[in-house]
Amino acid sequence: MSEDCELASSENELMLLENLVTRRVSEENASKSSLTRRVTKQGHLLLAALASSDLRPISRIKPTKRRLAVFHPRRRSKRGVTFCGLQKDVFIKSRAIVPIARLNNWDNCGCCGFEQLGQLFYSDCGIAMILILKHGATESQIDHVIKRVESLGMRAHLSRGTYRTIVGIIGDENKIREEPLRAIEGVAEVIPVLPPYKLASLEAHPEPSIIDVSGVKIGGGFLGMIAGPCSVEDEPRMHRIAASVRESGANLFRGGAYKPRTSPYAFQGLGEDGLKLLRDVGDQHGMPVVTEVTDVRCVDVVARYADMIQVGARNMQNFVLLTEVGKTNRPVLLKRGMSATMTDLLMSAEYILSQGNPNVVLCERGIKSFDPATRNLFDVAAVPLAHTLTHLPIIVDPSHATGRPDLIPACALAGIAAGADGVHIEVHDCPEVAKSDGPQALLPAQYRELVVQMRRMAEMLGKSISLLPKAFA
Numbered sequence: 001m002s003e004d005c006e007l008a009s010s011e012n013e014l015m016l017l018e019n020l021v022t023r024r025v026s027e028e029n030a031s032k033s034s035l036t037r038r039v040t041k042q043g044h045l046l047l048a049a050l051a052s053s054d055l056r057p058i059s060r061i062k063p064t065k066r067r068l069a070v071f072h073p074r075r076r077s078k079r080g081v082t083f084c085g086l087q088k089d090v091f092i093k094s095r096a097i098v099p100i101a102r103l104n105n106w107d108n109c110g111c112c113g114f115e116q117l118g119q120l121f122y123s124d125c126g127i128a129m130i131l132i133l134k135h136g137a138t139e140s141q142i143d144h145v146i147k148r149v150e151s152l153g154m155r156a157h158l159s160r161g162t163y164r165t166i167v168g169i170i171g172d173e174n175k176i177r178e179e180p181l182r183a184i185e186g187v188a189e190v191i192p193v194l195p196p197y198k199l200a201s202l203e204a205h206p207e208p209s210i211i212d213v214s215g216v217k218i219g220g221g222f223l224g225m226i227a228g229p230c231s232v233e234d235e236p237r238m239h240r241i242a243a244s245v246r247e248s249g250a251n252l253f254r255g256g257a258y259k260p261r262t263s264p265y266a267f268q269g270l271g272e273d274g275l276k277l278l279r280d281v282g283d284q285h286g287m288p289v290v291t292e293v294t295d296v297r298c299v300d301v302v303a304r305y306a307d308m309i310q311v312g313a314r315n316m317q318n319f320v321l322l323t324e325v326g327k328t329n330r331p332v333l334l335k336r337g338m339s340a341t342m343t344d345l346l347m348s349a350e351y352i353l354s355q356g357n358p359n360v361v362l363c364e365r366g367i368k369s370f371d372p373a374t375r376n377l378f379d380v381a382a383v384p385l386a387h388t389l390t391h392l393p394i395i396v397d398p399s400h401a402t403g404r405p406d407l408i409p410a411c412a413l414a415g416i417a418a419g420a421d422g423v424h425i426e427v428h429d430c431p432e433v434a435k436s437d438g439p440q441a442l443l444p445a446q447y448r449e450l451v452v453q454m455r456r457m458a459e460m461l462g463k464s465i466s467l468l469p470k471a472f473a
Contacts, residue, residue, distance in 0.1 A: 141186030215469025219393030224422030326355025366401030375403025
């Protein structure tokens with residue numbers, strides 16, 4: 001190997017780190033997905049940033065400071081990638097990540113067959129954003145982009161490739177987050193390196209959060225089991241259901257006092273009277289209670305009675321409501337919207353976290369699909385995905401996800417197997433007379449049997465159903 005290709009690591013040792021999340025991954029060679037990062041002993045992250053490629057660079061990475069990046073998309077063999085005479089078996093989806101070399105003269109490094117291979121991005125504060133310029137961008141447009149970036153107090157790193165020209169923006173991302181960079185003439189795409197959700201990200205909190213709901217723990221190996229009727233109904237029935245689900249193993253009792261219904265003529269809930277009843281039932285049976293808030297005007301009254309406030313799917317992006325809920329000291333159960341992406345969900349959580357309330361539990365409750373066989377599409381993959389993106393716990397709601405009691409048990413177990421931190425299930429002792437969502441409720445006996453199965457599944461995974469605190473037990 002020439003002196004120009006001396007390895008950055010003096011001992012040629014690289015550490016393997018897992019769980020790199022990427023997007024825009026080509027379907028080609030998708031089976032070669034080791035989801036692996038390589039880091040030198042100096043801690044430089046090896047990522048994708050070569051402009052000499054007709055493939056777009058990876059844009060979602062787990063960020064750290066002091067970044068070093070190079071993208072080598074084409075030189076492959078059956079065992080991996082040949083780079084400067086070294087053979088390494090490393091793939092990230094269809095994109096090959098290779099050991100970085102400290103090249104004193106990139107233009108003269110012909111081992112990879114690319115002109116100007118050395119499109120190297122490095123800074124102590126890291127790349128904040130990447131601008132991909134349009135094909136055929138003129139020199140005046142490129143100069144204007146660089147001047148615009150520098151006018152914001154940032155540094156621009158220009159990478160000219162055979163097929164693309166890339167501008168890496170180096171500096172504090174907060175300075176450019178709200179800037180309309182996409183509107184600059186010649187810019188085709190703006191790719192943030194850091195996730196837009198700061199407080200919800202793993203970078204802000206590397207360890208999984210454990211949310212305490214009046215003594216019941218959710219996350220970090222503790223499962224929250226939320227059960228109860230869709231709506232708060234008559235007092236005797238509420239007591240019967242609460243006694244049953246508590247005996248079965250549920251640790252949180254649910255019931256809606258305010259109901260957001262599709263039809264204005266459907267049952268809308270009992271309002272504050274329902275909250276009072278829910279609170280009394282929870283206290284009598286020794287269970288913290290969860291209920292939904294639907295209006296910013298009701299936040300204070302709901303927080304007065306509930307141990308945990310639920311923000312439903314229809315209000316997931318009601319940002320005024322999220323802001324007010326974030327000002328309370330109550331844990332929040334945030335349900336994913338029916339058409340929301342994972343980024344949408346985490347950005348909604350960010351609204352709550354930004355107001356000083358760190359106690360947020362996410363909930364996967366199904367997304368809209370074209371298939372009418374189930375009420376929604378149960379996106380079980382969202383559970384492990386969330387754990388790669390955020391420290392917040394996530395639970396599943398197979399009742400709303402499927403709308404079918406015969407599918408709820410299997411989906412609940414699938415959610416736990418996928419890593420869910422709890423399960424939210426609607427239970428009713430006589431679904432045919434339920435005020436709302438009776439067809440999707442489990443009977444108490446069915447729920448009891450399911451909890452036994454979920455407990456066994458949890459134990460197999462080294463988890464446990466959180467016990468009720470002594471104050472409630």
